[in-house]
Each structure stands twice: as structure tokens, then as C-alpha cells.
Amino acid sequence: MVATPDWVKKAVFYQIFPDRFAIGHHQAIAVAQQPKLEPWETPLTVQGYKGGNLWGVIEQLDYLQELGITALYLTPIFQSACNHRYHTHDYYQVDPLLGGNEALQALLTAVHEREMKVVLDGVFNHASRGFYFFNDILENGPHSPWLDWFYIEDWPLSAYDGSLPANYRGWVDLRALPQFNHDNPDVREYLMRVGEYWIAQGIDGWRLDVPDCVKAEGFWAEFRRRVKAINPEAYIVGEIWCDASPWLGGDQFDGVMNYRFTEPTVAFTIGDRLQKEHLRGEEYRPYPALNADAYGEKISQLLQRHPWEIQLTQLNLLNSHDTARLLTLANGDRPSVNLALLLMFTFPGAPCVYYGDEVGLAGGADPDCRRVFPAKTDWDLDCWEFYRQLIALRHRYQCLQLGDYKILVTAGMGYAFQRQYGDETLIIAVNAGDNVTEISLSPEILDLDKIERIESIFTTxxxxxxxQTPSVLSVTMPPQSGKIFRFGHQE
Known part of the structure; x- marks a missing residue:
């Protein structure tokens, strides 16, 4: 039987890119002078640091709780020589610019006091040129005792000069990211112990970076066993952009970043408004535009692909640090973005908000999607309230957390489905088109003897x-609109 963490099924996640979220007032690093940082308000540069830190996250916990967030996913926080920190130098040290290990322990304490959770980003496929074991190879060449930790192909290594062969394997051929040899038992054990160490220190799970690139047999199954032995409720979620079935049989991950939900949802709600110039790479294709029937077919296939316990712990998202923000992809069209949000917050699995989306932060492809969190004077307060209401509904209704998902109607651009858990039933109706549409629901479709009194609980x-009559429920929907309603007798 597949077992997944119960808390994830009820969680609403918030993804934070630490350098860009908030600067805390606590002293961030133990040095006499302050490091030179880019001013918060100035445009981003690829390599510059803005200075966001974990103390800043702690100071924003009141804000996040008010929004309704119950779990944080932090992109990498370990010592690194880049602002996104996917180039790990030391897996046992939190980056000093983020506040060091002291700041992480303070964050864990503050989060757990609020009954919230923290999931960290585990970059276990590759390290960096500054990682001690690889740096020893750069210094000592073939005399280094760590040669078998990586894929050394020839000499001399050229870690920085692109005019010469690198002579070692880097992730997607990037010299900055030497790839681990996971078939080496010492490498495997080292990474397992990193995973165990931080779970023992109190983190609530791992988001695993490019885990499909780790080809060593049984690696992630062993990782799961060892992590779950310390905390059975730890969340293990992988970054898988393709069909995740090989990893979601119950013996490896509890879920993945659910881009297979993101793509059809964006294609349905944004449609031909999609600004393709902000897309990069072939792994993420939220097009061509879909009508309701095609969207329903893709959602049905997705829900049939994995065990239900896995479906309930998928990490559902509409954008991330690796994609353009949805508001920019939609060319600023807020109604279509709102419909995508409505579909995400009513879908099985844990919804994940990318920092700043809730206040209307825009951004194109990386690095533009990693803008700093804006000052309150620049917030879209209507957007914030829309998020707050949807998150509150997610927390209020168990059927949105645990309930079955049943498609009721797909007609043109009109789409309706049901979430049901016990005697609690919600109907969600969406018109993603540019024209008025009518969605008709009969007792047969709703599996009722007759249509009961309907109560609206949310509308865009x-x-x-x-x-409404005993024989039909007819919903006339303006363009780009959505509604949630329930049977009136429920409490």
C-alpha cells in the first residue's frame, strides 16, 4: 500500500527564492563589514546578490500565516558561489549570506511553533567547482584521492576556460556543475547522510533537483527508506518535468512538481493569449490552446496515471523559479490567471504559490522570474485578496483536500467538475472562453434523485x-468566469 504524508494533503505551499524574498534586520553574516549587495530596487543581474536571507523569512511568517500558507519550500540554501545556490559548496553549511546554520535553526523553531512546515531543496545530482572534493581534483589533478567521485575523462581539466575541453562531465555540459558518480559507494553514502542529517535537524522534507538525472540503480528508493526511517511523515518531492510514473509507484517520491497539471491548465485558461517568447526549453509546453473537452481528457489521463495517495501529495503549481510568471505569460490578463488559480486550488494535491504571485509580481523567463518581492505600495491588493479567499476555501473544505475529482461537463470552453468527500460536495464551474456559455447539470450527472438548493460560496x-429546477441546474457564465457552489443543506 502506498503511504504518503498526511500533512501534505492539507497543506498550501509557498515557494521562496531566498535571495529575493526579504532582508531580515538580524545580522546576516558574522563579519566585521557588510558585503557589497545590489540595491533591492535596482534591476536584476544574472550574478548579483540582493541579500535576502532566512532572518527575513522569519520576519515574514506573520504575513504568510495571514495569507493562509502552511508550508514553505525554499530553493537551495547551502553555501554556494551563486545567488540561486544550485552550485553547492558545502552541504552541511547554510550560506553565510542567508544567515548560516543559526538562521535555519531559528527558522525551523519559528515555523514549527506555528505548526507550519519547511521543505529544502536537495541538489544531489551535481555539486560545484568549489565543492571540497572536486576542488581537490582541480588542485591536485590525478593525485587527488577523490577522482572517482566525479566523471573525469582526461587531463588537464579546464574548469573555467571554455576554449579548452572541460575533460569532466558536468550537468547539461555546464563546467560549473560537475556531476557526481552515484555508482561510487562513497558518493552514494555521503549524499544519503546529507539527506538524513537535515531531516534529523528538523526539516520536514526534500524537494529533489533533477532527480531523473541520477541513474544509479535503487538510489532514490534507498534515499526514501533512510529519510522515512528518521521521519515517516517527511515529504519527498521530485523535480520531474516529463511523465513521472517511474518515480511515483510509492517506493521513491511522494509526489513531483506537477508540471503535467500546469501545462494543460495554462493552455486551457490562457489559450491563445500565451506569450510564447517568455518560454524556454522543450520540457515545458503549455500550448497549443485547449478547449474544455481536450482539457478534461488531459486531466483524466493525469489522474489515472498515479495511485490516489500520490495524487493527494502532488505539488501543484502554475509557475516557478524555472518558468516565466503566469501573469506575464498571460500578457497581464488577470481574469485568465484567476481561472487558472481557481483550477489549481480545487485540484487534488497541494497547491504551491510562488513568492510574489499573490501581490501581482510579473516576470519573464529566468532570471526575470526571480525579481525581488515588491514593496507594499506596489502590491495588487485585489490579487492578494483573491489568493487569500481561495486559500481559505482550500482549508475550510475537506473535499478540496481529500475528495474525489469527477468531471461533470465539458462543452466548448465550459468545464465543470465535482469534489466530494463524505457528505461534503462542491461543484466548480469554469468558462475559459471569450463568449457567454451555459453549463447544464442534470440529476443524472450529479448522481442525485433531484437537484437540491444550491449555495454559492465563491465567484469570480x-x-x-x-x-434551478428539480430536473436541471443551469449556470449562465460570462466570459472568463468561474464559480464554486455547494448543496445548501451542508454545514
Whole structure:
């Protein structure tokens, strides 16, 4: 039987890129002078540091709780020579610019006091040129005792001069990211112990970077066993962009970053408004535009692909630090973005908010999608309130956390589905098109003897009209609108 963490099924995640979220007032690093940082308000540079840190995250916990967030996913925080910290220098030291190990322990204490959770980013496929074991190879060449930790192909190594062969294997041929030899038992054990160490220190799970690139047999199954032996409720979620079935049989990951949900949802709600110039790479293709029938087919296939316990702990998202922000992809069209949000917060699995989305932060492809969190004077307060209401509904109704997902109607651009858990039932209706549409629901579709009194609990458009008789429920929906309603007898 597949077992997944119960807390994830009820969680609402918030993804933080630490350098860009908040600067805390606590002294961030133990040095006499302050490091030179880019001013917070100036445009981003690829290599510059803005100075966000974990003390800043701690100071924003009140804000996050008010929004309804219950779990944090932090992109890498370990010592590194880059602002995104996917170039790990030391897996046992939190980067000094982020506040060091002291700041992480303070964050864990503060988060757990609020009954929230923290998931860290585990970059275990590759390290960096500054990682001690690889740096020893750069210094000592073939005399280094750590040669078998990496894929050394020839000499001399050229770690920085692109005009010469690198002579070692880097992730996607990047010299800055030497790839581990996971078939080496010492490498394997080292990484397992890193995973165990931070779980023992109190983190609540790992988000695993490019885990499909780790080819060593049984690696992630062993990682799961060892992590779960310390904390059975630890969350293990992988960054898998393709079909994740090989990793979601219950013996490796609890879920993945669910881009297979993101793609059809964006294609349905944004459609031909999609600004393709902000897309990069072939792994993420939220196009061509879909009608309701095609969207329903893709969602049905996705829900049939993995065990239900896994579906409930998928990490659902609409954008991330690796993609353009949805508002920019939609060319600023807020109604279509709102529909995508409505579909995400009512879908099985844990919804994940990328920092700043909730206040209307825009951004194109990396690095533009990693802008600093804006000052309150620049917030879109209507956007913030929309997020807050959807998150509150997610927490209020168990059927949105645990309930079955049943597609009721797919007609043109009109889409309706049901979430049901016990005697709690919600109906979600969406019109993603540019014209008025009518969605009709009969007792047969709803599996009822007759249509009962309907109560609206959320709407994106006050012009949505409901006409109800014992034999039909008819919802007239303006363009780009959505509604959630329930049977009136429920409490």
C-alpha cells in the first residue's frame, strides 16, 4: 500500500527564492563589514546578490500565516558561489549570506511553533567547482584521492576556460556543475547522510533537483527508506518535468512538481493569449490552446496515471523559479490567471504559490522570474485578496483536500467538475472562453434523485446566473468566469 504524508494533503505551499524574498534586520553574516549587495530596487543581474536571507523569512511568517500558507519550500540554501545556490559548496553549511546554520535553526523553531512546515531543496545530482572534493581534483589533478567521485575523462581539466575541453562531465555540459558518480559507494553514502542529517535537524522534507538525472540503480528508493526511517511523515518531492510514473509507484517520491497539471491548465485558461517568447526549453509546453473537452481528457489521463495517495501529495503549481510568471505569460490578463488559480486550488494535491504571485509580481523567463518581492505600495491588493479567499476555501473544505475529482461537463470552453468527500460536495464551474456559455447539470450527472438548493460560496464574476429546477441546474457564465457552489443543506 502506498503511504504518503498526511500533512501534505492539507497543506498550501509557498515557494521562496531566498535571495529575493526579504532582508531580515538580524545580522546576516558574522563579519566585521557588510558585503557589497545590489540595491533591492535596482534591476536584476544574472550574478548579483540582493541579500535576502532566512532572518527575513522569519520576519515574514506573520504575513504568510495571514495569507493562509502552511508550508514553505525554499530553493537551495547551502553555501554556494551563486545567488540561486544550485552550485553547492558545502552541504552541511547554510550560506553565510542567508544567515548560516543559526538562521535555519531559528527558522525551523519559528515555523514549527506555528505548526507550519519547511521543505529544502536537495541538489544531489551535481555539486560545484568549489565543492571540497572536486576542488581537490582541480588542485591536485590525478593525485587527488577523490577522482572517482566525479566523471573525469582526461587531463588537464579546464574548469573555467571554455576554449579548452572541460575533460569532466558536468550537468547539461555546464563546467560549473560537475556531476557526481552515484555508482561510487562513497558518493552514494555521503549524499544519503546529507539527506538524513537535515531531516534529523528538523526539516520536514526534500524537494529533489533533477532527480531523473541520477541513474544509479535503487538510489532514490534507498534515499526514501533512510529519510522515512528518521521521519515517516517527511515529504519527498521530485523535480520531474516529463511523465513521472517511474518515480511515483510509492517506493521513491511522494509526489513531483506537477508540471503535467500546469501545462494543460495554462493552455486551457490562457489559450491563445500565451506569450510564447517568455518560454524556454522543450520540457515545458503549455500550448497549443485547449478547449474544455481536450482539457478534461488531459486531466483524466493525469489522474489515472498515479495511485490516489500520490495524487493527494502532488505539488501543484502554475509557475516557478524555472518558468516565466503566469501573469506575464498571460500578457497581464488577470481574469485568465484567476481561472487558472481557481483550477489549481480545487485540484487534488497541494497547491504551491510562488513568492510574489499573490501581490501581482510579473516576470519573464529566468532570471526575470526571480525579481525581488515588491514593496507594499506596489502590491495588487485585489490579487492578494483573491489568493487569500481561495486559500481559505482550500482549508475550510475537506473535499478540496481529500475528495474525489469527477468531471461533470465539458462543452466548448465550459468545464465543470465535482469534489466530494463524505457528505461534503462542491461543484466548480469554469468558462475559459471569450463568449457567454451555459453549463447544464442534470440529476443524472450529479448522481442525485433531484437537484437540491444550491449555495454559492465563491465567484469570480457577480454576473454569473444560476437557474434551478428539480430536473436541471443551469449556470449562465460570462466570459472568463468561474464559480464554486455547494448543496445548501451542508454545514
Amino acid at each position: 464574476d457577480s454576473q454569473i446566473e444560476i437557474q
